[in-house]
Amino acid sequence: MINMREVVETNKMIEEENLDVRTITLGISLMDCIDSDLEKLKSNIYNKITLTAKNLVSTGKEIESEFGIPIVNKRISITPIALIGGAACKSSQDFASIAKVLDDAAKEVGVNFIGGYSALVSKGMTKADELLIRSIPLALSTTDRVCSSINLGSTKTGINMDAVKLLGEIILETAEYTKEFDSLGCAKLVVFCNAPDDNPFMAGAFHGVTEADAVINVGVSGPGVVKTALEKVRGENFEILCETIKKTAFKVTRVGQLVAQEASKRMGIPFGIVDLSLAPTPAIGDSVADILCEMGLEYAGAPGTTAALALLNDQVKKGGVMASSYVGGLSGAFIPVSEDQGMINAVTAGAITIEKLEAMTCVCSVGLDMIAIPGNTKATTISGIIADEMAIGMINQKTTAVRLIPVIGKDVGEIVEFGGLLGYAPVMPVNQFSCDAFIQRGGRIPAPIHSFKN
């Protein structure tokens, strides 16, 4: 039987160390909404989302109160809209009008984000893909809760450099469209290499075409819990360090598994995966960078950071895999800048650069995330940064992503406020040397040799 020590330990994690379930994300297939008539399509989409997700928020709240575990976000992911809108949309404006419907549906069911204003163009773009991508600045500036993601490359297909070039321009344009709000639109836009079909975390969540009609995916988090556990093993060797992280990750993930199964049972929707991620928030004591510091670094970014992050990421996976029947999504440590107080401190102290962050993305779960850069950065430079990150993902057979925010009207050192979970960040310097001629080439980078495993 459960004893008092165990109860106290769990409740301390929840109350003092920010243990929470970061998100219950309901994936909804919109394949059966497709119609060549735009108005019909929009009403199909609205009806399907509001019907399938009508109990999502109330179920989440029920579970929260019964188990005493906070569930921070309830969200929805949908089939990439480029696939759904292809038959009906003849212009970028047509696509943007679907974004408006998604926004309305999200508000109706009470979720804070809906992800899937997406296109999968890792090898080539269809006309619909291109129209959707070109509509992103308008779509993200006229909606509040819609998130957009584009898959630009994969280990199997190589990198679509035409799309990489286009996205550099689109990110800048989105920044321009939302310049009154510190270019906030770009915080809702992420580009991927090897994008997973079942990621519950925003801005990159979409409901892949390999998924069932509806599915519940859960993202757990608890950087504060890992940090506190490590405080007790200061000065111990790596074996003890790694064991401590692994055991803690196990406990955190078990909570996610429980919540996922309960939500699935209560809503009558199959359970998909648990995403075992360490996702920070700007709250004090909820930072991945602080874990790295606890391991013995003065700041995130100091020599040794990549090794520390590598072991953290690996131990989180090892502990988490045992705790859940199905794991997926991004699963690992996130290193966003603006959403992590320890990262912000590192930038302010001059301890970390974009180049170091890039190195860190080789061993963490995702990529260059929530990094504010000067608004006068060239589109080709952004494309160059994206191409580098996509190459890391392609060659290392891992998911990588880029979510950069060129803040219009701001320069290096100035502070950008995004508010809420998105946090704030100092604008970071970008390498000023040109990659124009490289990006202008066009075409695609072929898949690497180790992709041919047949």
Next chain:
Amino acid sequence: MKRTIITVVGKDTVGIIAKVCTYLANNRINILDISQTIVQDYFNMMMIVDMNDSLKSSAEISKEMAQIGEEIGVVIKCQREDIFDKMHRI
């Protein structure tokens, strides 16, 4: 069996257990186990209860218990046993 863990933490005062137990009895909630200690004047109690015949839903019980806690100056939490069981047992 639908088991729930009730934790009561706060400054020790007369009648905490009485108040909590009366409420549970009135709502037909059976107490299976109680452990209680005082650490530096602080009252710590954990109860394992069976809610199968409860007259109210878990959410209602949890809300009302929290209110009772406020009245007597302690924090009362009701949580389904599963969350502890899943975290600490393989």
